[in-house]
Amino acid sequence: MSSRTDQLLATGSRAPASNASAAAAPPAAEEKPVLCAEQVTLAYGRRTVLADVNLAIRRGEFWALLGPNGEGKSTLIKALLGAVKPVRGKIFLRADFQRRTRLALVPQECEVNPSVPTTVREFVLGGLVGITVDGTQRDARLKGVLDLMAITHLRERSLWTLSGGQRQRALVARALIRDPLLLIVDEPTAGLDLAAAASLLDAITSLSREQGITIVFVTHDLGIAAKHATHAALLRGGKLTGGPLKEVFTPANLSRTFGVPVAVHHDAQGCVHVAVEQAQERKSPTNPQP
Numbered sequence: 001m002s003s004r005t006d007q008l009l010a011t012g013s014r015a016p017a018s019n020a021s022a023a024a025a026p027p028a029a030e031e032k033p034v035l036c037a038e039q040v041t042l043a044y045g046r047r048t049v050l051a052d053v054n055l056a057i058r059r060g061e062f063w064a065l066l067g068p069n070g071e072g073k074s075t076l077i078k079a080l081l082g083a084v085k086p087v088r089g090k091i092f093l094r095a096d097f098q099r100r101t102r103l104a105l106v107p108q109e110c111e112v113n114p115s116v117p118t119t120v121r122e123f124v125l126g127g128l129v130g131i132t133v134d135g136t137q138r139d140a141r142l143k144g145v146l147d148l149m150a151i152t153h154l155r156e157r158s159l160w161t162l163s164g165g166q167r168q169r170a171l172v173a174r175a176l177i178r179d180p181l182l183l184i185v186d187e188p189t190a191g192l193d194l195a196a197a198a199s200l201l202d203a204i205t206s207l208s209r210e211q212g213i214t215i216v217f218v219t220h221d222l223g224i225a226a227k228h229a230t231h232a233a234l235l236r237g238g239k240l241t242g243g244p245l246k247e248v249f250t251p252a253n254l255s256r257t258f259g260v261p262v263a264v265h266h267d268a269q270g271c272v273h274v275a276v277e278q279a280q281e282r283k284s285p286t287n288p289q290p
Contacts, residue, residue, distance in 0.1 A: 032094055033058050034182055034214050035080065040089035042075050049075045053089070053240045055233065059181070062208040062215045064225035064245075067235030067257060073218050076235070077184055080216070081105060096181065101131050104175035106185040110167060114160055120146075120170050121155045127174035145173040149203060165196025172204065182214045183207065189224070201228055222254065222262070226272045245272060 037055040041048060049072040057063060065073055078084040079091060081103060096102060104127070112118055112126075125142060133141065146152040149169040154162065159170060168188050175183060185204060189197035205228045207213045219225060225232055225245070232249060233242035234257040241253055249272050254262035261277040 031059055033092075034094045036092040037079075038089050038092070040079070040086045040091060042072065042079055042084060043087045044075075048238055050235070050240060051238050055240065055242055057182070057214060057216070057231075059214055060208055060212045061231050062205065062229045063217065063231045063233060063242075064229035065216060065218045065233050065235070066220065066222070066225055068259070071235040072238070072240075073235055076240075077105075077186065077216070077218065080184065101178065102181040104178045104180035104183050106171050106175045106183065106188055108186045108188065108190055110159070110171060112159070118159045119156050120151060120159055120162070123159045123170055124155075124173045124177055127177040131178060141177045141179065145176040148176065148207075149173045163196070164192050165200060168192065168196075168200055169203070172200075176207075180213060182216065184216045184218075186218045187220070189219075189221075204228075222258075222274045225249075226274050246270075249274065 033056040035055070035057045037053050040050070040053040040055075042050045042053070053076070065076070067073055075084060079086060110123075112123060121142065124145060125138065128138065128141075142155075143152070146155055149172055151166060151169050151173060154166060154170075159167065162170065171188070172185075183204075188200060188204070192200065201224060204215060204217070208215045208230075217225075217229065226249065229245050231243060232245050233240055234248060234253055236257040241248060241257075246266070249264055251262055251264050254264065254274065263275050263277050265273045265275075267273060
């Protein structure tokens with residue numbers, strides 16, 4: 001039941017040495033970033049994909065990673081997982097991440113061969129590849145993640161009889177069984193109906209807000225990022241613009257990234273709302289923001 005995702009996480013466990021301290025963690029406000037990229041350049045041969053990337057991701061933050069197709073989102077994710085090495089600069093992991101067993105990936109699609117009979121229980125337990133746990137720990141982790149994703153009642157069901165939303169929850173549970181501190185999620189709502197997508201997004205957001213898990217969420221949807229993320233990274237033209245959501249989500253940044261005029265509105269509660277401007281709206285400066 002191994003998959004390309006499992007192999008990536010298993011081989012990525014051999015991380016290069018870092019200068020991160022192994023001392024006990026200081027108070028939360030002074031914690032070091034769980035992941036830090038300094039002047040990182042990523043390339044395939046002579047083709048540079050991203051250049052001079054600087055990024056500091058801290059515990060409990062929810063990062064939305066956005067950009068048009070082909071701008072380096074997948075390459076950056078592979079670099080964070082240790083599968084692509086920078087040609088320049090360094091990616092540092094905090095001391096408790098050194099073996100990368102505290103990182104987990106939720107791929108966009110299930111990579112297990114559908115011709116292989118697989119129960120939800122078997123599928124989720126497959127997330128433990130590369131991690132040594134005894135039987136008691138394994139059972140406790142399984143129960144915990146099935147409960148957390150509200151799929152305990154499906155544990156003996158065939159994975160292939162689940163709805164799209166249920167299968168995505170199983171994918172998240174498979175990642176969570178690794179007990180990650182950093183969860184990378186690759187467009188999990190693609191192909192889901194509105195209700196299933198909203199439910200899954202709420203569940204993932206609660207992992208950050210209530211469990212303290214750091215989330216890196218790949219998406220093309222500005223609305224999802226505006227509603228759920230605390231931070232954003234925009235990729236365009238080999239450059240990354242990143243930081244707190246309210247600083248990064250500006251009309252100039254979003255329009256430059258996506259090539260269309262984007263309006264940004266902050267409501268009375270401080271929430272960010274975005275909308276692509278229509279042609280007639282751009283003609284009238286007195287037209288109110290959506």
